[in-house]
């Protein structure tokens with residue numbers, strides 16, 4: 001696929017643990033078209049976070065090819081939002097958001113301007129002077145999102161970013177991410193174990209399964225936007241993915257006996 | 258639990274007053290001889306005499322100099338080596354046995370070498386104080402760096418701060434700061450103990466003055482300097498806690 005921003009071919013990755021090799025991912029192929037909102041689902045431990053770490057260059061794959069093709073000379077190609085916001089507690093909100101800019105050759109005023117812009121985008125402009133511990137869980141996650149957006153990434157990776165939040169906060173943030181994705185033309189890889197969340201957000205949902213993990217299915221979500229929560233078409237798609245994954249889990253339990 | 262803001266102060270003052278009362282009464286009723294334990298009421302006069310003859314100010318000035326320089330040298334070396342060995346396992350392993358050999362040697366045992374290397378000079382006292390400070394700060398810094406949350410270090414990596422120095426500056430040092438400060442605060446007290454020890458062998462200062470006074474059985478003067486140390490330590494510690502509060506203002 002020529003217009004893919006990410007293409008992964010035959011990726012494998014494992015860890016050595018106490019002398020035995022523990023394969024986490026294998027034979028993984030994935031193309032992500034530029035601008036796509038892709039959700040990645042799969043049970044816990046299947047290697048979703050590991051896949052994102054590979055894309056961030058934080059873990060080297062043991063085999064295969066990972067290519068990321070930025071369209072322009074980007075300041076930073078990919079940015080990651082962690083499950084727990086991981087703000088730096090000794091920095092005020094604005095300084096947390098500006099963190100990734102400190103590698104770049106910008107003046108303090110420019111950094112501040114960009115951080116405030118990013119904060120405004122997530123609706124927290126007034127909170128720039130607070131310490132992270134003074135924010136709610138949802139606000140912290142918004143700041144983490146602003147920190148990632150601030151470096152103007154072409155690829156936004158999100159690792160179960162809203163799983164620790166209560167339902168209303170989570171739904172608000174989901175809509176915010178969709179809005180940002182639409183406005184910024186950024187490609188999003190959104191990892192979640194919440195399948196309803198995946199089908200509501202994404203253009204396409206891929207399911208990882210197996211041990212070592214592989215891509216088990218790839219399902220386009222052909223439902224026009226703006227979407228409505230509880231749309232029966234989304235429910236049908238979610239049910240299908242859930243069935244695939246529970247069949248998968250059942251067969252895995254057989255193995256482990 | 259104390260209910261109002263004055264309560265901690267009142268309780269503290271009450272405890273101190275009770276302590277002084279017992280101390281005053283014990284020699285007065287002949288429980289102990291007043292040569293062995295001077296009465297608190299004798300202390301102000303002894304203090305005034307020491308100040309008048311200029312010995313107090315001189316001793317305090319010299320000792321404060323030893324103290325601050327020893328703290329600075331030992332603290333700097335302790336923080337630097339502690340951080341380096343906390344960041345690099347190889348460095349830590351190569352230091353491991355040097356540390357095990359040197360660590361248990363008490364500051365006083367270094368006196369012969371301090372005299373040989375520096376003479377009976379100020380720098381000898383500074384050296385002995387610095388050694389005591391060094392170990393405390395070294396272990397505190399090493400532990401604090403080692404204990405930095407890996408997940409925060411990963412944030413540095415994720416945003417492109419991949420070099421060791423960038424990581425140290427952006428994440429590890431600020432994250433380790435609370436632990437390093439705890440070490441420095443412990444060293445603040447330890448260093449005063451070393452001051453007295455370091456001045457026992459002839460370097461001028463309040464330790465030397467205390468030794469002179471005790472050999473003349475002028476126990477009231479000894480107590481004057483004990484209280485002087487307590488007051489100086491109290492002032493330093495209060496100042497330190499204030500600065501620490503400023504540096505760690507981000508904490509709830």
Ligand SMILES: Nc1ncnc2c1ncn2[C@@H]1O[C@H](COP(=O)(O)OP(=O)(O)O)[C@@H](O)[C@H]1O
Nearest residue numbers: 015017024042043044045046047048049050051
């Ligand atoms: N640094 C590591 N060393 C050893 N094993 C690891 C490491 N990181 C992850 N793993 C293992 O890889 C597997 C996949 O982990 P992860 O990608 O976090 O799963 P997921 O995000 O899908 O829940 C797990 O079995 C985990 O124990």
Ligand SMILES: [Mg+2]
Nearest residue numbers: 048049050159
């Ligand atoms: Mg995970």
